[in-house]
Amino acid sequence: MSEPLDSDILETLFSFELLVEYIRVEKESKVSDELALGVRLLDFPTLLVHRHQRSGGVIAQRGHDGNDQRGKHAFNRGKSCFFKMNLNSLHANLSSTPLYVMVLDVKEEIPKLVGTSLISLARAMDRISQDVKEHGVSRPSSHGERGVVGVCDLTGKTIGSISLSYKLLSLGASLQPCITNTGLKSPSVHEGEHVHQSIAVKNIPASLPHDRVNACPTTPGVGKTTLVQKACEALVSSGAAAEGFYTEEVREGGRRVGFDVVTVTGERGHLSRIRDVAGSSHGRREHTVGQYVVDLPSFENLALPLFRNVGIAERGGRKVFVIDEIGKMELFSQSFVRAVRQTLDSSSCSILGTIPISKGKPLALVEEVRSRRDVKVFTVSKENRNAILQDILAELENCLKHSTEY
Structure with a gap:
């Protein structure tokens, strides 16, 4: 039996998991082999994913399809985080605000921004919301996607790509009493002009x-x-x-x-x-x-x-x-x-x-x-x-x- 009121009232415990397989940067873009990925989910603190020190340098070879694989930086590393939020509020925010991803060159003391990408979590959140409608907020639900996304520099030019996968999990409201408020906050929604462009x-x-x-x-x-x-x-x-x-x-x-x-x-x-x-x-x-x-x-x-x-x-x-x-x-x-x-x-x-x-x-x-x-x-x-x-x-x-x- 569904629990339609729970999602309107209760905060739910969520988990977000991200795995980065590789970052590919065009050879025209001058970067070191010390790259990191910064990930910002709504207004929560930025997650940083660093390459493993033993993952090797930059790959330069031809793939099975004959395409040049030069500039591919292997990661095979990820990050996860937990947060609590009202399900309907999270659904509304993720419908309009994608995951903000930054490729960073961290060789120097001050990191250099190489490029950025935007990844929509709306479909995964839609599926979780549908699961909650059908089975109630207490039952866990997990959805995600895997693929390759483009990376653009500040001028909007595509300079590479990221191969990654992510998973968004609703762990239900039953674990809520075990979680403190430390470090958790509700995301704000930016209000801007109606811009035609x-x-x-x-x-x-x-x-x-x-x-x-x-x-x-x-x-x-x-x-x-x-x-x-x-x-x-x-x-x-x-x-x-x-x-x-x-x-x-x-x-x-x-x-x-x-x-x-x-x-x-x-x-x-x-x-x-x-x-x-x-x-x-x-x-x-x-x-x-x-x-x-x-x-x-x-x-x-x-x-x-x-x-x-x-x-x-x-x-x-x-x-x-x-x-x-x-x-x-x-x-x-x-x-x-x-x-x-x-x-x-x-x-x-x-x-x-x-x-x-x-x-x-x-x-x-x-x-x-x-x-x-x-x-x-x-x-x-x-x-x-x-x-x-x-x-x-x-x-x-x-x-x-x-x-x-x-």
């Missing part, structure tokens, strides 16, 4: 060649929604279908008072309003981003039904689904998060979406989208927003062309 185009069919382009930081207010609207208008005029939604500013007397979500067909609903305009939440839990109060029911009522029809292909397969945007306000909705993931993994149409670059901590789903091999990311600025339209249209036309072949 990057446009992502996804070609769904998994059997097609993949493209991946890293987005670079841009300034807010570059007109990316207008650019998306122009792209859709051009596609519709060429015979393609467009569905989905935009996010638009709402101004009163020259002052921005919030944001609306607007469907491609013109339906409009509140996304957020500043506090003195939002009114009472009538006892509902209040979600805020900076000065804006998010109207989650309004957003979900308008946006979620659009995802239910995304799998219905148009004649000839020429359909584009617009998601503007996958941002912090929208990500308060777990139903929206699930819908976006399901849509990205489907094979029914091409997607034109927008993603922000957060002022504070990165958003897990945003980084998932950015790092997918079947997503191409265009960085939009005031200087290139007019010229880049043709590049986006060309990529979308290529996506639509391939979608009609499958």
Whole structure:
């Protein structure tokens, strides 16, 4: 029998385990053979994983696939930590905040930052939450993943990769009385502005060649929604279908008072309003981003039904689904998060979406989208927003062309 109230009230004991197999650094990046990996989970202290002193130097050989293995630093070491937190609170935090990983050169007294990576723990946490719903908070649950993640330097250039595995365990509430509060704290949630910065185009069919382009930081207010609207208008005029939604500013007397979500067909609903305009939440839990109060029911009522029809292909397969945007306000909705993931993994149409670059901590789903091999990311600025339209249209036309072949 499930225990639905426990996860709302009790703190649960969790364990996080990480194993680093190797770090590979491109030969162009000058680093010593004394590397370490720094791992930051939410606001907890950083974990450091050092190479074993006997693990040898840098590997330089060819693998079974013929690829050059130069620059591979073997680790085969890991770290684990215990912490206690309310399960629902942890779920909400890990849905928007990925694991922050730093590759460090520790040969000198002051470590040098080589590169960083972001790893989403959202899927593992989703599975643990589902286990708790089905079996109760007292039963332990464990989920994790293994793979290779890219490492980028401060300019966003990919300079290497990390092979690792992780496991997130919910050990249940029964051990809670045995754990003291020493060194354990609740993570804080950063509140930043609703920043519009990057446009992502996804070609769904998994059997097609993949493209991946890293987005670079841009300034807010570059007109990316207008650019998306122009792209859709051009596609519709060429015979393609467009569905989905935009996010638009709402101004009163020259002052921005919030944001609306607007469907491609013109339906409009509140996304957020500043506090003195939002009114009472009538006892509902209040979600805020900076000065804006998010109207989650309004957003979900308008946006979620659009995802239910995304799998219905148009004649000839020429359909584009617009998601503007996958941002912090929208990500308060777990139903929206699930819908976006399901849509990205489907094979029914091409997607034109927008993603922000957060002022504070990165958003897990945003980084998932950015790092997918079947997503191409265009960085939009005031200087290139007019010229880049043709590049986006060309990529979308290529996506639509391939979608009609499958």
